[in-house]
Amino acid sequence: MQNLNQSRPLSPALLEQQALADRFLAVRTQTQALAAPLSAEDAQIQSMPDVSPTKWHLAHSTWFFETFILKALDATYKIFDADFHFLFNSYYEAEGPRHPRPQRGLLSRPPLSQVLDYRHHVTDAVNARIEGWADREDWPDIAALIELGCHHEEQHQELLLTDIKHVLSCNPLAPGYASPFPKAMQDIPAATWQKIPEGLTEIGHRPPGFAFDNEGPRHKVWLHEAALSSRLVTTGEFLEFIEDGGYQNPMLWLSEGWDWVKSRNRTAPLYWSRQEDGWQIFTLYGRQPINWSEPLCHINLYEADAFATWAGARLPREEELEYATIASLTAQEDHRALHRAEEPPRLHPSPARQIGNTPFTQLSGAVWHWTASAYSAYPGFRTAAGAIGEYNGKFMCNQYVLRGGSCVTPKDHWRPSYRNFFPAHAQWQFSGFRLAKDI
Amino acid sequence: MQNLNQSRPLSPALLEQQALADRFLAVRTQTQALAAPLSAEDAQIQSMPDVSPTKWHLAHSTWFFETFILKALDATYKIFDADFHFLFNSYYEAEGPRHPRPQRGLLSRPPLSQVLDYRHHVTDAVNARIEGWADREDWPDIAALIELGCHHEEQHQELLLTDIKHVLSCNPLAPGYASPFPKAMQDIPAATWQKIPEGLTEIGHRPPGFAFDNEGPRHKVWLHEAALSSRLVTTGEFLEFIEDGGYQNPMLWLSEGWDWVKSRNRTAPLYWSRQEDGWQIFTLYGRQPINWSEPLCHINLYEADAFATWAGARLPREEELEYATIASLTAQEDHRALHRAEEPPRLHPSPARQIGNTPFTQLSGAVWHWTASAYSAYPGFRTAAGAIGEYNGKFMCNQYVLRGGSCVTPKDHWRPSYRNFFPAHAQWQFSGFRLAKDI
Amino acid sequence: MQNLNQSRPLSPALLEQQALADRFLAVRTQTQALAAPLSAEDAQIQSMPDVSPTKWHLAHSTWFFETFILKALDATYKIFDADFHFLFNSYYEAEGPRHPRPQRGLLSRPPLSQVLDYRHHVTDAVNARIEGWADREDWPDIAALIELGCHHEEQHQELLLTDIKHVLSCNPLAPGYASPFPKAMQDIPAATWQKIPEGLTEIGHRPPGFAFDNEGPRHKVWLHEAALSSRLVTTGEFLEFIEDGGYQNPMLWLSEGWDWVKSRNRTAPLYWSRQEDGWQIFTLYGRQPINWSEPLCHINLYEADAFATWAGARLPREEELEYATIASLTAQEDHRALHRAEEPPRLHPSPARQIGNTPFTQLSGAVWHWTASAYSAYPGFRTAAGAIGEYNGKFMCNQYVLRGGSCVTPKDHWRPSYRNFFPAHAQWQFSGFRLAKDI
Amino acid sequence: MQNLNQSRPLSPALLEQQALADRFLAVRTQTQALAAPLSAEDAQIQSMPDVSPTKWHLAHSTWFFETFILKALDATYKIFDADFHFLFNSYYEAEGPRHPRPQRGLLSRPPLSQVLDYRHHVTDAVNARIEGWADREDWPDIAALIELGCHHEEQHQELLLTDIKHVLSCNPLAPGYASPFPKAMQDIPAATWQKIPEGLTEIGHRPPGFAFDNEGPRHKVWLHEAALSSRLVTTGEFLEFIEDGGYQNPMLWLSEGWDWVKSRNRTAPLYWSRQEDGWQIFTLYGRQPINWSEPLCHINLYEADAFATWAGARLPREEELEYATIASLTAQEDHRALHRAEEPPRLHPSPARQIGNTPFTQLSGAVWHWTASAYSAYPGFRTAAGAIGEYNGKFMCNQYVLRGGSCVTPKDHWRPSYRNFFPAHAQWQFSGFRLAKDI
Helix, strand or coil, X not given: XXXXXXXXXXXXXXXXXXXXXXXXXXXXXXHHHHHCCCCCCHHHCCCCCCCCCHHHHHHHHHXXXXXXXXXXXXXXXXXXXXXXXXXXXXXXXXXCCCCCHHHHHHCCCCCHHHHHHHHHHHHHHHHHHXXXXXXXXXXXXXXXXXXXXXXXXXXHHXXXXXXXXXXXXXXXXXXXXXXXXXCCCCCCCCCCEEEECCEEEEECCCCCCCCCHHHCCCEEEEECCEEEECCCCEHHHHHHHHHCCHHHCHHHCCHHHHHHHHHHCCCCCCCEEEECXXXXXXXXXXXXXCCCCCECCCCCHHHXXXXXXXXXXXXXXXXXXXXXXXXHHHHHCCHHHHHCCCCCCCCCCCCCCCCCCCCCCCCCCECEEEEEEECCCCCCCCCCCHHHHCCCCCCCCCCEEEECCECCCCCCCCCCCCCEEECCCCCXXXXXXXXXXXC | CCCCCCCCCCCHHHHCHHHHHHHHHHHHHHHHHHHCCCXXXXXXXXXXXXXXXXXXXXHHHHHHHHHHHHHHHCCXXXXXXXXXXXXXXXXXXXXXXXXXXXXXXXXXXXXXXHHHHHHHHHHHHHHHHHHHHCCCCCHHHHHHHHHHHHHHHHHHHHHHHHHHHHHHHCCCCCCCCCCCCCCCCCCCCCCCEEEECCEEEEECCCCCCCCCHHHCCCEXXXXXXXXXXXXXXXXXXXXXXXXXXXXXXHHHCCHHHHHHHHHHCCCCCCCEEEECCEEEEEEECEEXXXXXXXXXXXXXXXXXXXXXXXXXXXXXXXXXXXXXXXHHHHHHCCHHHHHCCCCCCCCCCCCCCCCCCCCXXXXXXXXXXXXXXXXXXXXXXXXXXXXXXXXXXXCCCCCEEEECCECCCCCCCCCCCCCEEECCXXXXXXXXXXXXXXX | CCCCCCCCCCCHHHHCHHHHHHHHHHHHHHHHHHHCCCCCCHHHCCCCCCCCCHHHHHHHHHHHHHHHHHHHHCCCCCCCCCCHHHHCCCCCHHHCCCCCHHHHHHCCCCCHHHHHHHHHHHHHHHHHHHHHHCCCCCHHHXXXXXXXXXXHHHHHHHHHHHHHHHHHHCCCCCCCCCCCCCCCCCCCCCCCEEEECCEEEEECCCCCCCCCHHHCCCEEEEECCEEEECCCCEHHHHHXXXXXXXXXXXXXXXXXXXXXXXXXXXXXXXXXXXXCCEEEEEECCEEEECCCCCECCCCCHHHHHHHHHHCCCECCCHHHHHHHHHHHHHHHCCHHHHHCCCCCCCCCCCCCXXXXXXXXXXXXXXXXXXXXXXXXXXXXXXCCCHHHHCCCCCXXXXXXXXXXXXXXXXXXXXXXXXXXXXXXXXXXXXXXXXXXXXX | CCCCCCCCCCCHHHHCHHHHHHHHHHHHHHHHHHHCCCCCCHHHCCCCCCCCCHHHHHHHHHHHHHHHHHHHHCCCCCCCCCHHHHHHCCCCHHHCCCXXXXXXXXXXXXXXXXXXXXXXXXXXXXXXXXXXXXXXXXXXXXXXXXXXXXXXXXXXXXXXXXHHHXXXXXXXXXXXXXXXXXXXXXXXXXXXXXXXXXXXXXXXXXXXXXXXXXXXXXXXXXXXXXXXXXXXXXXXXXXXXXXXXXXXXXXXXXXXXXXXXXXXXXXXXXXXXXXXXXXXXXXXXXXXXXXXCCECCCCCHHHHHHHHHHCCCECCCHHHHHHHHHHHHHHHCCHHHXXXXXXXXXXXXXXXXXXXXXXXXXXXXXXXXXXXXXXXXXXXXXXXXXXXXXXXXXXXXXXXXXXXXXXXXXXXXXXXXXXXXXXXXXXCCCEECCCEEEC
16 A cells, blocks of 8 residues: 555665655654644544554554664664554564454554654664664664655655545544635636657656655657646536446446445545535645545546546557656656645645646645556565565556646655556545647 | 333332432443443453444443433423434434444544533433422433433443453553452352252242343243253353363354354354463453453454353253242342352452352353243233334344343342343353253 | 255054055145246246255255165165255355355256256155055154155245246246136125234144144243234235335335435335336236235335234234134134135235135235244244254244245145244245234 | 456358357257256356356356347247346346346256257247348447357356366265376477567457457557466476475465465365375376376466466466467467367376477466466456446456467367456466566
């Protein structure tokens, strides 16, 4: 369910000790800030097996630093609590047995307050050692591990918000995580088809700089002539699909998707509900009327594919999205503006607006893009040795790549080569899509 | 899972307003006292569908008084929160839709603190009105409702302890609810066979005094000559069964029981675990070495029946236990001493000791006795009208009667005609058994 | 799912060798006659785990004679095929491992033709030995075993018809097992309430004569004053329940029953279907219009109990039905007329008609009567030793007693003390009910 | 579960009427020949939802010709039985409702004999019309439909054998479909690594000639430098994996694969069993000792991937296998020799032997090759209109491509561009693999 962990050579900036220490503290602080609005009860709940409690995210991201950095690098480090090693391992078989994932919500002990103590203990311990480590010969490796831990924790920041949204949605009171609900525009650019030319290109992470190992090796890929929509599919467009009987027509669906629709009696995306006064959507700001200009979110691959079939189009392949993203970046030389045009951050996708000269909007920063690409190893991919790398290829089966990044992806976390992945049926992520077609 | 609710004519004592007000406050206070050692996180968790969170028990027992007494009797009463009616109804179809039972653990809101406010609001509101109500013509009915609410809440006191035991047992840290673990004797009386004579007798509640409706009508029943063990089966006796291959021998088990053993790979009772230094048992005091003299607890009907078959005996019928209990009471005229010989109360069953002249020990006060009697209506039983009574017979299918009362049954809650009932597979109650045989 | 097997002292008549040989041959021939209308494909199918293929019934009833009589009594007997011992054991743990019940339909080999050869082989082998055995000292035991085998096979005759009905019902072509559908009356006697007086009585099998062991020991039981309907509930009466919203009203149902209704979306009894031209019922004669005067059949205990609640009545207890049956028999001294008034046999329940002076109709011969009595051991019941008796009590949990016998129960198989039993949810048996009430 | 159906322009040869008529009759006859050794009971059984009864294969392949050719082209055609349209549709939503797939084994009617009549009726009807149709203007379309029907039926010929193998394997008697078990060599060539060069190539079907639509459009793909094993993995090599604890080591498995191993307690491939005298394998010739030189078969993608990880290699991508196949064909210009070197056909994979100069053995004709390629649309793929084409893309989710063809693939059915596909967990197909690695 989450990206694989493996470091690549770092950029020179991050090798500077102070910069890394600042980044480390900023990430650690931000996670606590995200949990701050939540009660001990909120932080306890696991609403389905895919969801982890907030408390678990707080503890597991701390366990990562304790296990792979403090314990590994410093024999004098005193572990906070030996039991936590069993409780807060996620899926690292090499680290031994662990508490079963579907039972994370059953751990009332340690309480939230103790988990916060654990966080401070580990943050302080890493912070106190960074200066000394910077003198060591293996500092590049250490720095890479710390950066990896920061990226790992940023993933859990997004999951924390994604998961607590699901938790709160299960309460008939529909409580919000934040308020007030930010106002949003109603006018968006018309969708146009943007051409992807035929030819050989390269995709995948180009070092230096951090990336997860599944983003490499960089390699050649042949692009086929195609066109990509200039913007994401909106809620309003999906409403047309619904009103045209989309959820009742087996001819539009993948076979597995149709089984899913029938067995679950689905008639609308996750978090949509038809109230007396019209369609509403559950958001991190509680239940709200749907803005028909905003990007569609919380659909699964089955729904995305059915809509594309209905629209006479298809889902893009991951190389098409990476190509378009890089091309846009080159055009405007403004990655950050592309990635996160919104300030202050919104916890719900904004309607599209044009930024700069790129023909595309929201290739990042709104919702993850489902792709037609099954999640698999790039040519030449190799699993790294040891616990951190053990599972590099372990999830490369029956999952699909999502590209871009969403409104809840941390600002510094994303890059154009980023490969997120989830099973085709997953809806609870901030996932939408844009259309593609062959020409 | 819990006894049906229906009142019977009250005894004169309880019709006295002050006595009833005192009892009401004592019951309400006791529930909060039971929850006091638990954190907000502890009180949140539902570890399986049969278990309810502590917070839910606190709220539901309050909802009962608000719905059936305050709302029903006083149009001026201002309800605490309209949403709670949906959230905290248990299974009263006449009271409209309700939150699904398996999702009680998903309600982080209202928080525990607000549920405690709700409790105080309702307790105060009832208390403020009792004096006035005592002047009304329908006071006997009102008093009966309040007494019913008290008994209902006492049931939830036992369930609160039973459920939190299961919740805490799911944590690998095996935390205790209380401490220290009370010392217990190792010497217990030898088991002897006590005769039940053939003949016509009567069982069932004899008014006045409170009883649930399933305890009546009092009616004739023909006893067959039999013998009943003078004490409960112990953990030590059950260990012999285990060591004799009891869990591996299909000839000892009911057909359903054998399916249960195989599909769950059971080899010992719930809460038993084999540690490096011997058998341990999870208790409300955390994990403890097993005292082989203590009554066996937390087995289901399948396990009880298999042991009885192995021992060449059978489970008693409910009329045999009621007869023995009444006979013992007559002999010593000391119901309370029989019921709860232990002071202070222990939250774990004590080994047997002889009290007075009765030939039996622990017909109450240690563990519930599984019986061979399917839970069914007594001759002449009728369901009362309205919401409180709607479900009188609703659970009379595929459940079995348990008699006696356990160490966690509130002291004033039990009586010899009391019929508890659970499905044959249920293990998480404080349930054991004693042997019977035909002679 | 089927009655336990254990013999009792036989009546003098059956101890006569020629009479027993005749009975044996008649039973064996009748089973083959029941299978004769079926193709090899029909005889192969297991339409749900509870159902056994016709071929399996043919083989298993033969395995019983081979295992418990031929192999046990005659060391020179050559078994037909050693593999069959594994394939055609039903649930006798003492006889070793066996083919899993839900996979009986997967055995295309041996083919039907070979199973018929097996039948002839075993029938001939028993028949050839009976004369010799009659000279042996243990002849009474042998005769009892043969009689037990005959009764066992008669049970399977009924199951064969019950099961093939379910098999054929799964085919959209709705093929019939027999034809033509016999004409039936539309006029039936009005239902009246017949009193059951209070007092001590005895129930259970009174030797000599064959009975299964669960019918004894004969024992005293106290009857409570009550009334029993003079006839079975009809399809027409159940239609009123349906049209009154019976399947939509939770207040009428046992809690388990309501869960069953909702999870299965039930709105009518098994085998009923609403066609364009009205309600139809699937029968062993194919799909037919429902005769509203015929006894209701193929409902489960939940449906029977819900109807009784709706009608302000209850289900009878098994002792009430046994008492009424014996009383009726005494009045008219005509057991057979009561049992099976129809000639030739119908494979679908007939509407009631009055026979003789008894106030009751169809206490047997139409449909099995669901009772309020959980299936449990009679006082003094003991399991016999050895394989045949091993499971005497094994099914005495979470099943309910059915009394009377149905239109597909073999004529000589039933007696007033007969206790059939099935789980509360079972519908595929020929099961209906009559109302009782307390007075 | 089966390839999509869509025709492509035919080769000139097949447009000749007599050649097509001959091919049609040969295919129809061959299907009946495959069913000939089976009894009516054998042909009835569906041993799991993925399996279809032999009778159903016989009927469905006939329904295809009746529905898409006879009914579509000739208004005067009298359908054999109107009910069959519902019973024998597989998954064509445009053709209306159909009998549920998991209940195909419940149809004892029509009997096998009537299904054979149905076959003859439809075969004769097509045959009688071919000559007339050849004069029509739309003959090329008609010919393409007939050729499509032939290929569809050839798919079902393979499935018939694959499915009956599973059916017979469920019988403890382990009966064979054929005999005697053909002798096989023990000596096989050593495995060597054969280089795949980097560069642009084309894959996909090149018209004319028949292909399913998922084999096109032919398109460019960039090959990465790699190496491919010269032969398939053998049973003996897999035994080493087993004996090295392969099924016990989570580090070797995909995450989904490890869940599958644990939940199913797998310790060996499907059809392997450890007998007292060593490992045996269930084959279409019954249970046989394993020949350690034969290609591994009946493993799923999880097992293939775990072995590859254990061996320090990976599974090939489909373009690598297609490239190698074409390269080999060019080298020796002997497609048929490559495809099916064995005469007479064996129903169990043969050990490898070298044929001609190609460096590879058994790129076809032994077992299907699992690949690392998720089954997805080729660039430019479009779903054809109408019922035949409706599901072209419908299965392109969570399935993996298998290349080559197996010993039970009909001789004329396979071509190098052929894309078979099954879910990663499927074992019952004749599926194995060969290793690849990056260099």
